[in-house]
Amino acid sequence: MNPTLEIFSQGEEIVTGQTVDTNAAWLSQEAIHCGFTVTRHTAVGDKLQDLINLLLDISKRADCCICTGGLGPTSDDLTAEAVAQAFNRSLEFDEIAFEQIKAFFVRRNRVMPEVNRKQAMLPQTATRIDNAWGTAPGFSLKHQRCWFVFLPGVPSEMKPLFLDHVKPDLLTRFTLQPPQLVTLKTIGLGESAIQELIKNIQIPVDVELGFRAGTEDVQTKLLFRFDYPKLALTALVSEFSQSLGDYIFAIDGLGEVTDDLAFEVDKLMTAKNQTLAVVETASYGLLAAKCVGYDWLVKASYEQALVESTQALNPTELLDTAKRLAREVQENPRVTMVLVQLYSGGQAALRDKNQSLGVLSVLLIGEMFYETHHEVVGSMKRKQNQAALLTLDLLRRHLQNRLIKTNHCI
Amino acid sequence: MNPTLEIFSQGEEIVTGQTVDTNAAWLSQEAIHCGFTVTRHTAVGDKLQDLINLLLDISKRADCCICTGGLGPTSDDLTAEAVAQAFNRSLEFDEIAFEQIKAFFVRRNRVMPEVNRKQAMLPQTATRIDNAWGTAPGFSLKHQRCWFVFLPGVPSEMKPLFLDHVKPDLLTRFTLQPPQLVTLKTIGLGESAIQELIKNIQIPVDVELGFRAGTEDVQTKLLFRFDYPKLALTALVSEFSQSLGDYIFAIDGLGEVTDDLAFEVDKLMTAKNQTLAVVETASYGLLAAKCVGYDWLVKASYEQALVESTQALNPTELLDTAKRLAREVQENPRVTMVLVQLYSGGQAALRDKNQSLGVLSVLLIGEMFYETHHEVVGSMKRKQNQAALLTLDLLRRHLQNRLIKTNHCI
Numbered sequence: 001m002n003p004t005l006e007i008f009s010q011g012e013e014i015v016t017g018q019t020v021d022t023n024a025a026w027l028s029q030e031a032i033h034c035g036f037t038v039t040r041h042t043a044v045g046d047k048l049q050d051l052i053n054l055l056l057d058i059s060k061r062a063d064c065c066i067c068t069g070g071l072g073p074t075s076d077d078l079t080a081e082a083v084a085q086a087f088n089r090s091l092e093f094d095e096i097a098f099e100q101i102k103a104f105f106v107r108r109n110r111v112m113p114e115v116n117r118k119q120a121m122l123p124q125t126a127t128r129i130d131n132a133w134g135t136a137p138g139f140s141l142k143h144q145r146c147w148f149v150f151l152p153g154v155p156s157e158m159k160p161l162f163l164d165h166v167k168p169d170l171l172t173r174f175t176l177q178p179p180q181l182v183t184l185k186t187i188g189l190g191e192s193a194i195q196e197l198i199k200n201i202q203i204p205v206d207v208e209l210g211f212r213a214g215t216e217d218v219q220t221k222l223l224f225r226f227d228y229p230k231l232a233l234t235a236l237v238s239e240f241s242q243s244l245g246d247y248i249f250a251i252d253g254l255g256e257v258t259d260d261l262a263f264e265v266d267k268l269m270t271a272k273n274q275t276l277a278v279v280e281t282a283s284y285g286l287l288a289a290k291c292v293g294y295d296w297l298v299k300a301s302y303e304q305a306l307v308e309s310t311q312a313l314n315p316t317e318l319l320d321t322a323k324r325l326a327r328e329v330q331e332n333p334r335v336t337m338v339l340v341q342l343y344s345g346g347q348a349a350l351r352d353k354n355q356s357l358g359v360l361s362v363l364l365i366g367e368m369f370y371e372t373h374h375e376v377v378g379s380m381k382r383k384q385n386q387a388a389l390l391t392l393d394l395l396r397r398h399l400q401n402r403l404i405k406t407n408h409c410i
Numbered sequence: 411m412n413p414t415l416e417i418f419s420q421g422e423e424i425v426t427g428q429t430v431d432t433n434a435a436w437l438s439q440e441a442i443h444c445g446f447t448v449t450r451h452t453a454v455g456d457k458l459q460d461l462i463n464l465l466l467d468i469s470k471r472a473d474c475c476i477c478t479g480g481l482g483p484t485s486d487d488l489t490a491e492a493v494a495q496a497f498n499r500s501l502e503f504d505e506i507a508f509e510q511i512k513a514f515f516v517r518r519n520r521v522m523p524e525v526n527r528k529q530a531m532l533p534q535t536a537t538r539i540d541n542a543w544g545t546a547p548g549f550s551l552k553h554q555r556c557w558f559v560f561l562p563g564v565p566s567e568m569k570p571l572f573l574d575h576v577k578p579d580l581l582t583r584f585t586l587q588p589p590q591l592v593t594l595k596t597i598g599l600g601e602s603a604i605q606e607l608i609k610n611i612q613i614p615v616d617v618e619l620g621f622r623a624g625t626e627d628v629q630t631k632l633l634f635r636f637d638y639p640k641l642a643l644t645a646l647v648s649e650f651s652q653s654l655g656d657y658i659f660a661i662d663g664l665g666e667v668t669d670d671l672a673f674e675v676d677k678l679m680t681a682k683n684q685t686l687a688v689v690e691t692a693s694y695g696l697l698a699a700k701c702v703g704y705d706w707l708v709k710a711s712y713e714q715a716l717v718e719s720t721q722a723l724n725p726t727e728l729l730d731t732a733k734r735l736a737r738e739v740q741e742n743p744r745v746t747m748v749l750v751q752l753y754s755g756g757q758a759a760l761r762d763k764n765q766s767l768g769v770l771s772v773l774l775i776g777e778m779f780y781e782t783h784h785e786v787v788g789s790m791k792r793k794q795n796q797a798a799l800l801t802l803d804l805l806r807r808h809l810q811n812r813l814i815k816t817n818h819c820i
Contacts, residue, residue, distance in 0.1 A: 012620050015449065016439065017436060017437070017438030017440075017448070018435075018620075021451070022430050024427070024430075024431070025428075025429070027427070028425060029428075032427070039425065039455065039460065040452065040453065040460070041419075041424070041452065042452050042453075043450065045449065047449070073602050073605070074602075076620065107766070109766075115602060115605055133789075154623070156789060156792060211428075280695070284710075285690070285696065285699040286699035286702075288712050289693070292694040293694075293760060298714045299714065300711065301712070302707070302710040303709050304744075334714075381702065384702045
């Protein structure tokens with residue numbers, strides 16, 4: 001039996017629906033990968049008594065609980081107070097936490113507001129979790145059968161705190177048998193298209209198949225028992241890998257560190273010592289934005305005039321224009337590769353959620369042109385994002401020697 | 411006192427984090443706009459006893475509960491069974507529900523699988539909620555103090571069922587007084603800085619103050635009773651508005667439609683018939699990406715060489731370079747306004763999460779230059795996003811006649 005874990009989210013913004021609680025889903029997946037069974041999520045607002053009741057209930061029924069939110073400096077941040085009252089402990093001033101909070105403001109050349117002092121008050125006997133990403137330290141403690149971990153609700157602080165501090169601690173504190181998770185990351189296939197491609201694969205009953213369609217990729221997840229034989233695991237992954245083919249840009253869980261598409265492109269661009277210039281249209285700068293921090297991106301531009309002058313072109317003319325543009329950009333001596341993205345139909349086609357958008361991507365390397373065509377559909381922001389990914393994916397396909405001609409509706 | 415409402419989501423895909431529970435947030439907002447106070451969200455998986463316990467708990471503490479999920483035809487869809495056991499009622503075959511389920515399959519030219527018969531079994535005395543969007547009918551019933559509403563978990567079925575059937579029913583069943591919500595949207599101030607600025611405002615006890623720090627803005631929210639006097643409401647909002655000053659880019663809830671920063675800029679750029687060219691560095695195309703679909707954005711570019719050539723400049727040299735660049739871009743006859751963003755320290759300063767980034771934004775209109783300096787901190791992606799927003803915000807400030815010289819750490 002795995003130990004049980006509950007997720008507890010605190011904040012009026014969650015119960016009032018102002019914020020969708022993505023922390024709960026993220027933490028649940030992490031907890032399951034550690035080897036916990038997640039039994040319940042609960043969100044409550046800023047009523048002290050509600051928090052106290054919930055903490056007491058959870059302390060009786062779960063082995064572990066991860067709580068997010070309510071650690072801020074303001075009067076509606078009540079988590080520490082609720083813990084103190086529920087578990088009958090006093091709040092104590094933590095000198096080291098206070099120094100860290102002050103240092104956070106010093107690094108930003110700001111005076112610490114008096115309200116932030118409150119964040120250094122921790123329940124008696126709690127273990128502090130240092131927060132290098134924000135002002136609120138987390139903390140953890142045991143009450144009854146349950147090990148409680150309290151983290152800030154801001155995802156950009158919560159996630160690194162969990163990964164760097166909480167997870168390693170949980171793995172030693174509990175006897176866990178983490179399942180083996182393999183994730184195939186694809187771009188260019190929807191969930192039902194993936195289902196079709198893999199429908200003939202025999203999946204053993206003790207392997208769990210799941211999907212996650214996010215903004216950056218679609219993930220096909222295979223969850224294996226902790227002691228699932230390595231050989232059988234590899235064989236099944238390889239079947240999936242063959243079925244999904246060159247749509248896969250990365251496979252996570254087989255030892256290599258993976259991340260998003262730009263991260264995979266970065267590995268290869270750096271290894272091959274290449275540089276890139278980009279001309280964007282439908283993605284409006286978003287392709288470049290996805291490459292933030294990578295210095296192989298030499299140049300990126302968006303021009304409204306280009307959208308207008310190409311809006312009525314037929315496919316051949318559009319391709320010729322893209323090629324001509326790519327050659328012009330290639331004249332920059334710092335550039336070894338050029339990506340040009342064009343679309344037809346003008347801005348009306350981009351804005352109208354009921355109209356699909358034909359996106360042409362052209363890659364120029366030396367004297368060689370490569371191209372893909374995609375129809376992207378959905379809201380304007382979805383089309384923008386898909387266009388950014390699909391144009392960048394043409395470069396990934398080249399770098400991985402997985403170039404194909406696609407003409408596919410996304 | 412508003413009646414209280416809880417949200418109850420059923421499904422393994424929710425507790426395991428495979429699916430982010432967007433239903434809970436959507437239903438909460440709807441419920442609050444109806445005049446309920448939402449007190450809690452709970453998600454549990456497919457364990458019958460967990461469902462029974464939760465239903466009993468909720469029946470004692472809430473006036474209303476909206477439950478989603480668990481109404482499907484398969485063995486892990488246990489909601490009706492849990493209701494029957496928890497509230498001691500038998501399950502009864504509902505002839506009309508069965509006819510509707512059969513008709514659903516007939517319309518799709520399919521034979522109804524035998525498992526779907528289960529969906530016509532409803533708890534004794536429950537009121538059926540006809541579902542024209544799928545096979546599972548919803549139902550509602552009262553137990554103890556609580557009015558329970560059970561809906562399918564698929565958002566495309568749940569939402570129309572709620573809006574067409576549940577909401578009108580709730581509005582007659584409860585005495586509801588929808589509150590008035592005013593949201594002040596700011597860029598350039600953190601939550602604690604906002605707290606400092608408003609600390610001297612006397613907030614009446616019956617007005618609820620809340621904050622929401624998102625990636626696109628920081629929101630200060632004032633929730634007023636349904637019958638709060640308009641004059642007093644306006645007076646309080648105006649006090650907040652004066653305290654937060656030109657950091658406010660939009661106020662929602664006073665009649666005008668608002669959205670994100672680019673939306674506000676769009677209103678003004680369109681009204682004033684202006685066009686814009688942008689040179690980005692730290693934001694790597696993200697400023698342009700935020701303006702997707704707006705055709706006043708004539709041109710946007712990112713150049714790595716610019717980051718390199720400016721990395722060792724002192725503030726005066728950086729400003730001179732930005733101005734010279736802005737003049738060059740201004741030569742384009744289609745452009746009436748130019749934004750240039752530069753930063754010092756080079757890409758190392760952008761990448762290192764422990765290093766702050768000094769971002770200079772310059773706006774050129776005709777012969778006039780305007781500038782802001784900001785120190786942005788945090789992860790690389792946070793710095794990128796803040797840089798995009800703060801540079802665009804300089805334009806917003808000009809368009810709203812709210813230009814100031816800022817030298818502020820964000």
